[in-house]
Amino acid sequence: MAEQHDEHTHEHHEPAVPAKVIGEEPDLTKGTARPITVVGNPVLHRECKVVTEFDADLAALIDDMFVSMYAAEGVGLAANQIGVDAKVFVYDCPDDQNVRHIGHIINPVLEELPAGRRRTLDDGNEGCLSVPTAYAELPRPDFAVVTGQDKDGNSIRVEGTGFFARCLQHETDHLNGYLYIDRLSKRARKDALRQMAEGTPRYATVPNEA
Numbered sequence: 001m002a003e004q005h006d007e008h009t010h011e012h013h014e015p016a017v018p019a020k021v022i023g024e025e026p027d028l029t030k031g032t033a034r035p036i037t038v039v040g041n042p043v044l045h046r047e048c049k050v051v052t053e054f055d056a057d058l059a060a061l062i063d064d065m066f067v068s069m070y071a072a073e074g075v076g077l078a079a080n081q082i083g084v085d086a087k088v089f090v091y092d093c094p095d096d097q098n099v100r101h102i103g104h105i106i107n108p109v110l111e112e113l114p115a116g117r118r119r120t121l122d123d124g125n126e127g128c129l130s131v132p133t134a135y136a137e138l139p140r141p142d143f144a145v146v147t148g149q150d151k152d153g154n155s156i157r158v159e160g161t162g163f164f165a166r167c168l169q170h171e172t173d174h175l176n177g178y179l180y181i182d183r184l185s186k187r188a189r190k191d192a193l194r195q196m197a198e199g200t201p202r203y204a205t206v207p208n209e210a
């Protein structure tokens with residue numbers, strides 16, 4: 001997912017000093033930045049494969065994903081965004097309490113919202129590294145829980161509020177073959193694609209086959 005975007009000034013938010021950090025900063029010397037796939041590439045439009053091997057290749061993929069996400073100034077990245085058909089995403093994203101969350105999750109499943117919890121929609125802006133330079137308003141629940149595994153195969157559960165809740169939903173969608181623009185009205189989707197056509201990404205992308 002692209003970093004937070006101010007709909008009024010059209011400027012990126014200055015990253016605030018986090019109140020707290022949950023998770024560990026990755027060792028960026030281990031990975032290599034790879035170009036980002038964009039809307040239209042088939043790998044983004046089908047469900048990714050479930051990961052069954054928790055091995056060194058998986059750890060290396062996660063290293064590359066972190067480096068690729070930071071190179072593109074994103075706050076979340078799914079494996080199919082670097083062309084890999086596997087259910088993995090990484091994140092480094094603030095929540096609504098200004099807590100910085102860093103981590104990865106394998107085979108994520110979005111939990112149904114707990115009964116009794118009021119479904120509060122956050123109608124913030126959303127952007128995606130695979131729809132470069134475009135943003136659109138998209139209401140999403142402001143609380144999300146994702147369960148899955150870590151790179152060693154241990155069960156994990158990741159909970160998020162605010163912008164981080166949006167990120168968890170956005171990245172899980174990617175691995176199920178959906179982009180955020182698939183959740184927009186026909187008109188808003190068209191507008192996002194127009195923004196993309198008019199902009200130039202600040203990072204390397206994979207050209208789509210004609």
Ligand SMILES: [Zn+2]
Nearest residue numbers: 001128129130
């Ligand atoms: Zn995205």
